[in-house]
Amino acid sequence: GDAKAGRKSAIACQTCHGLDGVSKLPEAPNLSGQVEPYLVKALTEYRDGGRRNEIMNVVAKPLSDGEIADLAAYYASIQVDVLPPG
Amino acid sequence: GDAKAGRKSAIACQTCHGLDGVSKLPEAPNLSGQVEPYLVKALTEYRDGGRRNEIMNVVAKPLSDGEIADLAAYYASIQVDVLPPG
Numbered sequence: 001g002d003a004k005a006g007r008k009s010a011i012a013c014q015t016c017h018g019l020d021g022v023s024k025l026p027e028a029p030n031l032s033g034q035v036e037p038y039l040v041k042a043l044t045e046y047r048d049g050g051r052r053n054e055i056m057n058v059v060a061k062p063l064s065d066g067e068i069a070d071l072a073a074y075y076a077s078i079q080v081d082v083l084p085p086g
Numbered sequence: 087g088d089a090k091a092g093r094k095s096a097i098a099c100q101t102c103h104g105l106d107g108v109s110k111l112p113e114a115p116n117l118s119g120q121v122e123p124y125l126v127k128a129l130t131e132y133r134d135g136g137r138r139n140e141i142m143n144v145v146a147k148p149l150s151d152g153e154i155a156d157l158a159a160y161y162a163s164i165q166v167d168v169l170p171p172g
Contacts (some may be wrong), residue, residue, distance in 0.1 A: 035114065035116060037113065078169070078171050080116075080169070081166065081169070082106055082107065082108055085163070
């Protein structure tokens with residue numbers, strides 16, 4: 001996927017997930033630095049209905065495979081540092 | 087949920103998700119610092135079958151609501167710094 005193109009499409013995601021992938025709602029997961037193939041799978045399942053969520057099934061519906069790949073590449077590309085748990 | 091108790095239960099999650107919540111497999115999402123209510127929902131749906139995944143449906147099956155709350159509290163408690171995308 002093309003992260004730069006994904007960033008443009010991510011305008012549609014930012015109300016819930018943030019443009020930096022940091023969730024703005026308790027129901028919405030963080031997406032920053034998320035595993036890219038996992039994001040592709042999640043969006044594809046939301047689009048095709050195998051995974052159910054009222055909002056995501058609607059917003060994912062019009063996405064092409066290419067747009068899904070771009071969005072996944074964008075959110076996966078955001079760098080995250082994990083502080084090892086005590 | 088009790089993050090300390092969750093850390094003990096997370097031994098069962100670490101092969102795929104890491105004890106620090108950093109994924110070890112392309113199919114497994116990162117869990118570090120993930121939104122706590124989202125994690126509770128995901129695990130509950132995996133346990134109850136509303137969300138389908140061969141591995142997660144099996145490993146979530148025996149979890150009580152309390153164990154789910156503890157696991158969610160543990161992974162949510164891991165601190166993550168997000169570097170704003172360029």
